[in-house]
Amino acid sequence: MLEVAALRAGYGPIEVLRGVDLAVGPGEIVALLGSNGAGKSTLNNNVSGLYRPFGGSIRFEGEEITGASSMHIVKAGLVQVPEGRRVFPNLSVRDNLELGSYRRGKPHRAANLERVLEIFPRLRERLTQSAGTLSGGEQQMLAIGRGLMGEPRLLILDEPSLGLSPLLVEEMFGLIGRLNRQGLAILLVEQNVVQSLALAHRAYVLENGRIALSGSAADLARDPDLRRSYLGH
Known part of the structure; x- marks a missing residue:
């Protein structure tokens, strides 16, 4: 459904994303993981048409939407729930x-x-x-x-667990799973690595504007580099 290829983006002269490749298929939950400042929200904002990328390609259901208006992108069925609720x-x-x-x-x-x-x-x-x-x-x-x-045909959730109590975080991830089982494709952008990998089908780890790791969520949950970086062991 969503294909991001060699995406370069940022703000003014500052390049934040340095050639990002990412894809979400029909019916998938794909997790995009990374610490604060890794470039997750920059990716969301470019995919959603809030900013125009420096280079690369964004396609949604086969249509090139790179640099399209946010109104056009929402009408196509790509909907973002932004960080901080708003x-x-x-x-x-x-x-x-x-x-x-x-x-x-x-x-x-x-x-x-x-x-x-x-x-x-x-x-x-x-x-x-x-x-x-x-x-x-x-x-x-x-x-x-x-x-x-x-x-939405594809829903982008930007840090949906941010600021919630542990009980509400459990509830939120349960809800995301239910929506997906009803057929909704979801790009889950999160810092909560453990629960995101438990829920997602596939995952990408974004570090310093580049994809550092990608693969099935189960494989990434066992990856020693990711465990050291994000789980402390």
């Missing part, structure tokens, strides 16, 4: 969710809203509440629900 704090939960179908999914808005509320029953109880008054975990549910309202 809900609209002064709008209600319902309004936040409905905004997710602004560019895509509008004809099925009512059915999609019902589906999201079945996935996240806590949001149903808070539909009229301002999003800014929700807990961190509830805001993360809202951000993912808003992404699902756009009927």
